[in-house]
């Protein structure tokens with residue numbers, strides 16, 4: 350049966366989210382308490398057409414997958430009322446945002462799960478401009494797998510030099526040829542690189558065609574909101590420069606051959622759009638993800654904008670920093686019976702495997718940092734798989750690696766290659782219990798997560 354967009358929209362009404370506008374979201378009327386941005390965000394089931402002619406029973410934020418793009422200005426307050434219309438508990442974690450622990454969205458660590466029919470008000474001042482995203486921190490393989498992932502864009506205090514921008518949200522869905530979901534997590538895959546999807550999409554569309562104005566410099570905000578895939582991004586024949594990594598500005602530099610964008614990571618590119626009619630392929634290695642189509646534009650040809658202003662991050666002082674070691678390990682001895690329920694202990698950090706079924710894990714932090722002190726983390730990947738290592742609550746500076754040349758930069762997620770050793774540094778300037786984990790969701794849910802206390 351052919352499945353039209355109209356039916357998808359009509360399906361929304363039955364879910365009780367009609368009347369909120371096309372995106373299923375509206376600014377709260379009369380509830381503004383100072384400068385800021387107010388959203389009402391409904392998490393609810395939604396049939397979407399990822400495969401032509403077939404419905405996929407997704408879960409959506411604001412009536413769309415990926416979720417509604419939330420926008421805010423640096424230094425202002427973002428208020429989001431999450432309304433849970435799912436049949437199970439959920440939360441929202443704000444990936445890369447430095448915020449108070451109560452707003453971090455980790456169940457039983459920073460808040461209780463938001464139950465079906467309940468709502469939760471998130472409210473925090475956004476300190477850093479850049480490209481971020483949001484997702485649940487609960488039943489992650491299924492909730493992220495079904496589409497609960499969305500962009501969060503924080504605009505600079507003063508307009509940056511870009512007149513045009515596009516968000517390109519990358520996700521590879523675990524669906525079959527009829528659009529039905531396949532398993533989000535398969536133990537034998539969790540024990541390797543994570544369970545991969547099959548259908549690549551940009552902004553929820555397979556083989557998307559994205560129109561850009563000829564002669565203009567467009568800011569492309571690429572976000573990997575997939576649970577497993579590291580995209581090896583390239584744009585053959587394009588004039589493109591990197592302006593920010595994982596939301597944090599860098600000195601502009603050429604986009605090289607392949608940029609490896611692991612789960613959770615972001616890349617802000619400036620693209621000089623070629624003459625009208627020319628098409629560029631946005632690719633993952635040799636595979637085309639989307640086609641960028643240059644459209645005639647009457648605007649005068651633009652030049653490269655200046656670098657983006659740095660965010661107000663504390664600079665770690667390596668001379669006084671204390672060094673801590675974190676070993677990311679394969680928990681081989683514990684993983685003999687993959688299909689007999691032992692799947693939650695495939696990976697470990699410093700000999701400890703996180704158990705997502707144990708609500709008390711965060712009572713036993715893997716490290717305790719003193720508020721205001723400076724630290725170097727030595728990260729050692731003792732495994733044959735790469736792990737995008739993510740820290741909540743604080744940005745960190747990547748210093749060096751034994752596998753590649755690093756121009757030191759701030760981030761919240763570092764893609765630690767197989768058997769790589771790298772050093773990162775940070776100022777422990779945000780009190781709380783912060784999760785430190787691999788962003789391959791299968792790895793996170795089978796042990797590769799820990800809590801770090803700052804007090």
Ligand SMILES: [Cu+2]
Pocket residue numbers: 735736737787788789792793797
């Ligand atoms: Cu991992």
